[in-house]
Amino acid sequence: MPAKRLTRIGLAALLCAATALEMMSASDALADQPAKQAFGSQKLPAVAKPESVGFYSKGCLAGGVAIPVDGPNWQVMRLSRNRRWGHPRMIALLERLSREAAQDGWTGLLVGDISQPRGGPMLTGHASHQIGLDADIWLTPMPNRRLTAEERENTSAVSMLRKDSLYVDPDIWTPAHAALLKRAANYPEVERIFVHPGIKKKLCDTVTGDRGWMAKVRPYWGHHYHFHVRISCQPGSPGCKPQEPINRNDDGCGKSLAWWFTDEPWKPAKPVKPTKPPKPKKPMMLSDLPPACARILNEPAPTSIADVTFGLGRNATAAATAPNGVQEAIPAAPAVPAAAFAAPTPPASIPLPVPRPRN
Template structure:
């Protein structure tokens, strides 16, 4: 139990939500949130403030703070349709990112068909001004994170209802010890490899079974594997995180990933222990602490209040 509580707390710190939150259905008829009674109250949760902003801050583009404690100025929206991508869960309005993230996705989508992947179904990026979210992630706050579904794009434009209700594909076996051979394809390897090879990508988070499969299936140059890190859940999507852009001097980077492929038996063994594969669920009544504006960089108040 102590192991689980530690790892669950670590997951919360790193802001790495589970597959369930990524798969939550949206709505074809989203309603605006009611105004806050006292938005200037210093005890107001930052998520309630940033979650009500529907447009980006008209400021120079920059990522502010850390991936789990920051905001985003000058965000750019990823168009909901592209030549080789479609944005999912439109009702969330989370298709915003730093311009570097938008460029990364457009380039990855262009490359997708050349690596055996039909196109990208894109999940959450960030809110229009980044910041904490009312549901789901603890990260995705500074416009440098994106979830890409492990289900390839179909050969047609999805309807609005499909984008809100369609589920991604769980590529992991029920016993969680490996990928499902009836679902896993060379295209999965190809698209994750293509993402990892972009020099702007700092790390990619996948389920441990996926990491295991990548270690087994990768051919030729394997230098990209060190960026791909096992993490809880992430069996329906892979999470791409860019490093801090040069234009974002107040962006706080993560420590670099450790050297090596991360494919050794000892390195992977931890993730397949019974307590890790089948953790106890946290108590539903455990109180959650929510960040207020005082916990975010001071610059985020300017981002929140900008036109």
């Protein structure tokens, strides 16, 4: 082979190797970013097919869409957080719930946090809400006027509890609250609904007739101002990791609920005197997330938010249904054992999501 050709081949090989090293270095630098900064800085979603990647508290979202700030039966709160993004099926469910809840005497939904544009860990607040399948709904009914931007930032939701108590205030709680939770829990795609233990107890003490839906309603810290809806992994998301299934034959009103009304869940952790200065807690890095999240972080963004805001449920509903209008079957996926994630300290017999939310 001529020497000149060998030289050209050698140069090409060197260039390829240099390019590969450059790409690896860029990838390594990206992977070293704290995940919450990487995802919290994204203003728009990844232009891609809808896909939830990873677990609810350790993952990301491609092809997210934004629920409109205002709809006929909802208003979005805390707009400055930019957390009104979700999987199209999550957005469709919220819009459907806002419409159908009117049958129960509910005036409309005040929608809290869903997810960031590309999901992932948040700069502040939730440990979950990372894959576009979680949403917070205030337990305060929507007023009969449009709230200003300032009101959406500063208005506080109303706690359902009596002051300094674990129990629901009967002057605040209404049958419409229970009806709203029942309607949401009866949607097949809803996996869990998290509420304060006092709200769960109120349901246990008052719901008559069909109680099968109550298995989905789970007591958890916080959640006395809002309830948290979580839907299952959706078609087209093979990398989505579901929670272990719940026992649908147990309404959750027995021993597992009684534990919440003991001192154990609420007592502060005993301080441990360190033998040496503790190391600062390492933040979750991008490299700790599923590998696909680095790709999603680098996907192009739409040209404007209008391209990814679904108007009044029309496109969101279409994206969440099969061509014949029937919801697609949700494929089975391997469950993630609870032991794989950092869990709180209650006994194993207490059914809990993981990990414990910070807000």
